[in-house]
Amino acid sequence: MKIKIDGKEYKVKGEKTILEVCADVGINIPNLCYSKNLGLLSSCRVCVVEVEGRWNLVPACGEIVRAGMVINTNSPRVINARKTILELLLSDHELKCISCSRTTDCRLKLASEAAQCDAERFQSNPHRIDGATHGSPPHTAKSADVGRLDKANNYVRRNPNKCILCGRCVKVCAEHQEVGVLAVNGRGFDAHIGVAWGNELGSVPCITCGQCVVNCPTAALEETSAPRELEGQERNTNVEEIKFLREKLGDKGTHVIVATAPSTRVAIGEAFGLPSGTNAEGKMVAVLKRLGFDRVFDLNLAADFTIMEEGTELLKRLHKMTNYDLKTRTFINTQFTSCCPAWINYVQMMHPELLPNVSTTKSPQQIFGALAKTYYAQKMGIDPKNIFVVMLMPCIAKSSEANREGIDHSKEFKDVDMSITVRQLSRMVREAGIDFAKLKNEKYDDPLGLSSGAGLIFGTTGGVSEAALRTISEKMLCKRLNNVNFENIRGEQGIKVAEIDTIQDSHGNPIRVAVVSGIANAERVIKDIKSGRENYHFVEVMACPGGCVNGGGMPVHNDIIQDNFANARRRASTMYNMDQYNNLRRAHDNPVVKQIYKEFLGEPNGEIAYKLLHTTYKPRKKYD
């Protein structure tokens, strides 16, 4: 069909919105609330355009183009309306762009700058807590309500004064995660994003996955690392946390090491203008060294250890049947993965009955921390108290994991001292004035620098299972597989199910594996198991849809049509490529892994391994 945009005729095929068609032909219509992954919100109205024959202006995000449509995207009427709407938003916004963590990637700021807005055109109005009217109950305003910072949750901080009420966070929390702790409260000008019953985020079962944060177009939602040394202090802003880390790096008496999570290397380049999915491993190592880290290690190595431990654990369970026992309300023998901390938070709060079935193997982050403060400290002859272990993560919940009760192997110090997101690192890089794209590739340090492709693909949904299956299959068959690619559990679908012929349970049946990402999907799988519709030997769960490649700590894109899934897809595909071309594709082949077991740990699931590489879980209260 033919349509006309700004006086020029275009041919269009298929069902597309005005926003999409315009983006295709190079007209970027600014928008704040639209995300391809979330469905239509149509709340910000910034993307309005003129359509001939319509009395009002039409939001481009929701309007499907029809044959013969005549669209105007830059008439004075359109530009004025867009500008006015942005100016309305700015009038009540805590406009502190210079010190704002989102200053380089805030959709509101970018759109307002482009529209040359006058932030002072409208008089600002204080938000009224007691503005309830017309029979609605008075707001049950606790401290987290209108206009007040919500610092109660240590890892996700809300600032309602920077919120534009686009509704993305509410939607992602309710629909992708089915956690549903965010909601629009109040009405009229008093409408605001709140937590159930006017509570704070810290007193409801928020799993700190950070999906709300990566979907927030402004800095109304931010991650915080909450390192223990800053506890109790007026901390929490990203600026202060970065300052804290910078001072550690500058302290001669502290040996600061960092390990980089699998998915970070394929995403960090995006924060500096490289295309999404670029493999920037070498540059990332280089930049960490420039920033003053004493050693830069690869977390993939720890992922290899996770496989050794978790795989051994699974092999033990495979001797029995799996199902859900209605009488005792327990899961028989299904093993759930443990490497996603948001998932663990979810189980602890919402499904404590599942805790016995969660693998006791620590996540790569915590395995690394434990090895760093024991094996590595001994080897280097450094007092573990003087080692400061930093994790570079695609994730916000990793900070909560580092602080989880009972996670550390020793009472004297933490195994992981601080976990930062890719976004936080990119802020440090910018602060230091380093031109990331110009850096020359550098290599990880020894002795914790060698890792397998199996450890790498941990960063995407299905990767943990594939890595585990490679190792278990070969152990069970006692021979090497020609092809270690398990294609049927790859891809971004929320639930993938596979029967693995190479591995059998004690009855000789092939084992059934479910690979799940997104808590809403996890909930479905749990229901399936409980109702007896399905049974699985092994269930991998990643809280973020698509896995860590779409983690809550990943760089935010300002593509005109926001599509986090597409970025995640590109990141995942780069990782599979890197794995394919790695000579080392099995965790159990990794010579460093073998050596450390031999020198230090003994056997997988052995005594020392249990002490250092395994943990236990306690149920947690949902509400405080």
Added chain:
Amino acid sequence: MNKKKLEQIKEQYKPIIEEKRAKWQEEHDTPFYTRQTRLVLRNVEIIEPTSVHEYIATDGYFGFAKALTMQPQEIIDIVKESGMRGRGGAGFSTGKKWQFVHDAQSETKYIVCNADEGDPGAFMDRAILENDPYSVLESMTIAGYALGAQKGYIYCRAEYPQAVKNCKAAIIAARKNRLLGDNLFGTNFSFNIELRLGAGAFVCGEETALIASIEGKRGEPRPRPPFPAVSGLYGKPTLINNVETLSAIPMIIFEGAERWNKIGSPNNAGTKVFALAGNITNGGLIEVPMGITIKEIIYEIGGGYAEGSKVKAVQAGGPSGGCIPASMFDLPIDFDSLQSVGSILGSGGLVVMCDKVCMIDVAKFFIKFSVDESCGKCVPCRIGNIKLLNILEKITSGRGEESDLCELEKLSKTIIETSLCGLGQSSPNPVLSTLTHFREEYLDHIHNRRCGAGICRELTTYEINEKCIMCTACIKVCPVDAITGELKKPHYLSKEKCIKCNKCVPICPVDAIVRV
């Protein structure tokens, strides 16, 4: 129930109704009533609201009985021919809407009656539901048959306890008499109605917000299309009609389209119920043919203005409507004429305003309503309206500049053009219509820092004039001792001390304290 039984009941109860009707007419023999054309309100105050027999005696359920003998399309054609336009505000052709729902392919469809009536001052739907609930039930059942729906919902605001009570009773009685339920009149058509209570949010009257609310979600509008006729309640094709719209349908089906379309003005068939209020001798609910002029309503039905006042304007359509100046009182009242002068028919509020009313204050009142009642979802409505209020407040407090008027107009236009739902799209109407028709009042506030009506506190001062009888009544009530004097000695009012609390004005027995 069947046709024969209906006739028996009608036969039996007709004398009672006739007697009641005659009595009512005798008691209401004033122009306020005789000048009205009461079709929708035909049974109000006459029949016992919850008595299904009395309703049947007024030809009730004969429309439904007739409908069952017809093809669905024939029924829809009658509704189309009647020229009925929705009374919920937008005036969309009811026949067309029925056709859309009829044409939508689905096993499951719903009929929803919108009884959320949230405009301040409107109470026509309430009167109908309280006094004649069966007319709505019958109408929804006819719609169910014609459009292929099996279930209906009445969404009624919880602040109408009597309406809720009577509706409930009527639904129970209709079920008992097999006027609702399975296999009605021995056919294979089944229909049920459920009552749902709204939480008292104005925006829940908007159809997509109403659907969300019935589904148990936050009452927030969503973008259309898809329209409810295609994807409504639980994603199924849904007919949403207003109470008043529905209430007229049984009569139209039973007596034919002419019953409706021979009344009214071109393109605006039938009657409309208004809530007449304000500065008028006789106020209340009135039902008049479309196309009647404002003058006729005010003088012939309303009995003219209340004594001693000069009328200035009529506000029609509530928070989405506008003010019509006295110079335009020859205007016929219908959907199209009102829209042409920047007002709307809306749900039918008509407030007569005299010269003691400040038009900017009126605009402020309605904008304040929208600021509080907007759902808060979209930016122009949530934030735009409060900015309009800021500017109006600036003007009424004596800080206005002429450029503010330009800003009011520009901002209003953006809010209207870019808001998601009808609330935001019409909320600036009270500002725009007063700006158009009463601009000099705005300019008076801005240039002369003067409020002619003496309403805007910051712009008025209090004075004691020569009518004063020196009784000290005012001195006793003034909380800040701004008035000085003694019995039988002249009283003085200090403008510096006066806090404009207005306590003294009503106390003065001779109206000697004036605001200027």
